[in-house]
Amino acid sequence: MQNKIENFQLQPLKDPKFIRSSFATYRQNGKDKNWEIVEAHDSVAILIYHKERDAFVLVKQFRPAVYIQNNNGLTVELCAGIVDKNLSLVEIAKEEIEEECGYAVVAENIEKITSFHTSVGFAGSKQTVYYTEVDEGMKVSEGGGIDDEQIEVTYLPISEAKAFIYNESIAKTPGLMFAFMWWFGRDTKHVS
Numbered sequence: 357m358q359n360k361i362e363n364f365q366l367q368p369l370k371d372p373k374f375i376r377s378s379f380a381t382y383r384q385n386g387k388d389k390n391w392e393i394v395e396a397h398d399s400v401a402i403l404i405y406h407k408e409r410d411a412f413v414l415v416k417q418f419r420p421a422v423y424i425q426n427n428n429g430l431t432v433e434l435c436a437g438i439v440d441k442n443l444s445l446v447e448i449a450k451e452e453i454e455e456e457c458g459y460a461v462v463a464e465n466i467e468k469i470t471s472f473h474t475s476v477g478f479a480g481s482k483q484t485v486y487y488t489e490v491d492e493g494m495k496v497s498e499g500g501g502i503d504d505e506q507i508e509v510t511y512l513p514i515s516e517a518k519a520f521i522y523n524e525s526i527a528k529t530p531g532l533m534f535a536f537m538w539w540f541g542r543d544t545k546h547v548s
Contacts, residue, residue: 359428361418364423374440375394377393377395378392380393395479396438397440398483398484399437399439399481399482400436401435401436401483401485401532402434402449402452402487403469403488403535404453404457405490408492409513410513411511411513412514412536413435413490413510414432414435414510415432415457415499415507416507417430417433417501417506419431419527431527431528432520434485434529434532435453435456437455445484446486447463453466454497455502458496458497458509459490461494467486469486469487469535470485471484471485472534485531485534485538487535487538517539518536518540
């Protein structure tokens, strides 16, 4: 994936579309306290297993907040999207799988793993993680996202996934690592 970043600057946020910052004040056990909070959309993320390739289908993309930390900004993630439409979480997951990865999956074949809160120190939004399986017969496009998204679809062989979790040179999300750990620890009698 080509990743030429130029003129990267931080500026005050004006007319935000996806987040809102707030200053919370409260009393806890008789003591006045305060905290800075970022209110963000909840999200869905999907662990996609490609049966024929015996691999996970992942996405690589540029994340400006990661760029601040590593001057690269490329992350490897689960297929994911924010909850900002009047659709069920499974319908949003289905839509994201097709837009980002190019596979048409029937909603009934998307299984919920669990949900959890992310960035609890400042945001606390909820992410719901799903699992599904695909094969080449379900491929309807090359994926890559919509509009100006620049998403690269990548395939990680199952045999390399455990080492990938601990490779600190690759920026990845906690949801991805959690989903991999779920995969390796799951009860295979209850998973397709």
